[in-house]
Amino acid sequence: MHALIVASARNTLHALNRVVSLLRGRNFHVESMAVTRSERSEVTRLAIVVDATRTRPERVASCLDNLEEVWSVRRVERSEVVQREAALIKFIEHSVPDELVFAVVGSGAARVIERSGGAAILEIVGSPEEVDDAIGSLPPVSILEIARLGQLVMVRGKQQTTVATPPV
Amino acid sequence: MVRTGAQLLWESLVRQGVTTVFGYPGGAILPAYDAMLDYPIHHVLVRHEQSAAHMADGYARASGQVGVVIATSGPGATNLVTGIATAMMDSSPLVCITGQVASHVLGTDAFQELDIVGITIPVTKHNCLVRRATDIPAAIDNAFRIASFGRPGPVLVDITKDAQQASVDWNEPLAPLTFERRPTRRLPPSDVDGALALIRNARQPVILAGRGVMLSDAHEQLREFAERTNTPVAMTLLGIGGLPASHPLNLGMMGMHGEAWVNQAIQQADLLLAFGMRFDDRVTGTPATYAPLARKIHAELDPSEVNKIIPVDIALVGDLADTLDQLLERLEPIEHALWLGHISALKGHAAVKDIQHLPDAGHLYAAHVIHDIWRMTEGRAVVATDVGQHQMWEAQYYHHELPRSLITSGGLGTMGFGFPAALGAKFARPEAEVWAIVGDGGFQMTQAELATAAQEQVKVNIAVINNGFLGMVRQWQEFFYGRRYSSTPINCPDLCALAAAHGLGGVRIDTRAEVESAVRYAQQAKETVVLDFRVDQEDTVYPMVPAGAALDAMIRRAEPTALVETASDPG
Numbered sequence: 125m126h127a128l129i130v131a132s133a134r135n136t137l138h139a140l141n142r143v144v145s146l147l148r149g150r151n152f153h154v155e156s157m158a159v160t161r162s163e164r165s166e167v168t169r170l171a172i173v174v175d176a177t178r179t180r181p182e183r184v185a186s187c188l189d190n191l192e193e194v195w196s197v198r199r200v201e202r203s204e205v206v207q208r209e210a211a212l213i214k215f216i217e218h219s220v221p222d223e224l225v226f227a228v229v230g231s232g233a234a235r236v237i238e239r240s241g242g243a244a245i246l247e248i249v250g251s252p253e254e255v256d257d258a259i260g261s262l263p264p265v266s267i268l269e270i271a272r273l274g275q276l277v278m279v280r281g282k283q284q285t286t287v288a289t290p291p292v
Numbered sequence: 293m294v295r296t297g298a299q300l301l302w303e304s305l306v307r308q309g310v311t312t313v314f315g316y317p318g319g320a321i322l323p324a325y326d327a328m329l330d331y332p333i334h335h336v337l338v339r340h341e342q343s344a345a346h347m348a349d350g351y352a353r354a355s356g357q358v359g360v361v362i363a364t365s366g367p368g369a370t371n372l373v374t375g376i377a378t379a380m381m382d383s384s385p386l387v388c389i390t391g392q393v394a395s396h397v398l399g400t401d402a403f404q405e406l407d408i409v410g411i412t413i414p415v416t417k418h419n420c421l422v423r424r425a426t427d428i429p430a431a432i433d434n435a436f437r438i439a440s441f442g443r444p445g446p447v448l449v450d451i452t453k454d455a456q457q458a459s460v461d462w463n464e465p466l467a468p469l470t471f472e473r474r475p476t477r478r479l480p481p482s483d484v485d486g487a488l489a490l491i492r493n494a495r496q497p498v499i500l501a502g503r504g505v506m507l508s509d510a511h512e513q514l515r516e517f518a519e520r521t522n523t524p525v526a527m528t529l530l531g532i533g534g535l536p537a538s539h540p541l542n543l544g545m546m547g548m549h550g551e552a553w554v555n556q557a558i559q560q561a562d563l564l565l566a567f568g569m570r571f572d573d574r575v576t577g578t579p580a581t582y583a584p585l586a587r588k589i590h591a592e593l594d595p596s597e598v599n600k601i602i603p604v605d606i607a608l609v610g611d612l613a614d615t616l617d618q619l620l621e622r623l624e625p626i627e628h629a630l631w632l633g634h635i636s637a638l639k640g641h642a643a644v645k646d647i648q649h650l651p652d653a654g655h656l657y658a659a660h661v662i663h664d665i666w667r668m669t670e671g672r673a674v675v676a677t678d679v680g681q682h683q684m685w686e687a688q689y690y691h692h693e694l695p696r697s698l699i700t701s702g703g704l705g706t707m708g709f710g711f712p713a714a715l716g717a718k719f720a721r722p723e724a725e726v727w728a729i730v731g732d733g734g735f736q737m738t739q740a741e742l743a744t745a746a747q748e749q750v751k752v753n754i755a756v757i758n759n760g761f762l763g764m765v766r767q768w769q770e771f772f773y774g775r776r777y778s779s780t781p782i783n784c785p786d787l788c789a790l791a792a793a794h795g796l797g798g799v800r801i802d803t804r805a806e807v808e809s810a811v812r813y814a815q816q817a818k819e820t821v822v823l824d825f826r827v828d829q830e831d832t833v834y835p836m837v838p839a840g841a842a843l844d845a846m847i848r849r850a851e852p853t854a855l856v857e858t859a860s861d862p863g
Contacts, residue, residue: 141410146414190443190594192417
């Protein structure tokens, strides 16, 4: 079972360093953490996916909230957010039947953005499940590299997830 | 007006009310040390930076104020780390200022360059690198605010040498600064209602008082709450002093080396009121068997501590004094005569084995020594301890009457802490009688600070519980490793000669008959005195809850050789 935590932090490597150090040092089981720019240059958005079977998400949130440079922390339910993930998959062209590539692309979440030297790069933007499905559909021996961005999370409706004004 | 960054640093510290700093100079902090001479700051030159951090920690714990440390880059800064971590684990407010190499050589492995900000991330509440002189005042203000606001902790400010040297126009007033130290908020009414219902319905409640009592200055509220509800109070190691030891509702210390009746009361309780404590593993034994009958209310400032180890029924998140005020507003007197009587019966069984009933057979036991120091200081001295057997004996046999009078490393368990912390406490409270009760192992880690004591002409009394062993490790080897004493026998220099070499007093004590006169000599001497108590070598701290056992599954001293399980003074 996964839990989602969204946070906003000062947009510095130091703030990110403190966040990562906390997550590591507290032995929290983190599935992924996406670090993204926000609508404010001084604010970084963090989307953290926690394995809730092994780590209490409430404790992750309260520990993050104790950091001086983390300005807001919120645990969100999947039902109240939109989740998207982006991934690039490089695979050996001749190892994947054309019909399989067509099927993945035909799902609407993926497209082939590069073909050269016998390899192709597939770009996928979709829900985490769509990304998992696309990767899972390719023969493992055909995959040369995968780069997954981590989850982008945004609450539905007008409500903002990042703080409007960071503390002075 | 033109000022250098170094001047801005000291002006910022002075406006925070800082009068004493503990440190050691070096290349990257030279500009700051040069400027310091022009400000009303007393600098205590230590013999090792770790001791500077412990002194500042002792200063902070004894006074409730922020302790300030200053050191140079590289090794100077890394030597602070143990002291910073000690403060972090026990929520002690420190501001640590380190010099850093000039900003244009950052990242080049310059001489004595080290990423101390990166190194101290896990052991600080906050830290930062300052590269511009104009950023120094805000960084220092922030450091003091963060170190002391809410749950206190250490903050490190690393300042590059060029930032200290740079001259800037600074026309903003650097007036005395005040900021709120405690977050105050009304508790949710439903939480208060729920807590009050549990309190009113409880038949066998126990209060667990921790360091939060001291940090929140909630001593009066704790006493009022305990008295109004007739609830006995068990203390964590760091909670000792939160309620006078002589108070009839004070049970004493709980946990691994807590008195038997305290742990038994907790295991039999139907309600635990955890006030400013964090259910440390040394307090709970194995969590699965902890207080199985009890509902639990946790009054705690830091929400990340709630449900961390022990799930609770109600969490009252906020400043403890404020929380207790809100409960007391609606709390009527409650009687628990049967429960208190039951605990007295538990206590009585152990009390017959009291130290007072043991005949003097010529042996010197640490318990005797600490009991006599307690008796001769009337429980009102400030005592700093190291870590190990003597620390537990101190907690058992020195009955603290005052808050902030026991200064000890609880969370990190840092050997070498006691003596420098005692010096720091003395600087914070020069009027107080200050004792360092230390083991021969821990004292040898920071005994170089005898030179600091001599140079500063600062007076503390040092009681070395000298048993020729790293005693607590030896005890674990005795119980759990078949008495194979691997690397625990330890030599000790002639401590009287060592003291004399520093121009300080020293006395060796081998029998109980000599203890009183030695303590009196130390109390009357003007200089720091080392009392070398040559105690029984293989004495053991009882009771003991083995790691991973239930809290009431204690190893207890065999009856025929029973020494002590309580130190209540019949006289």
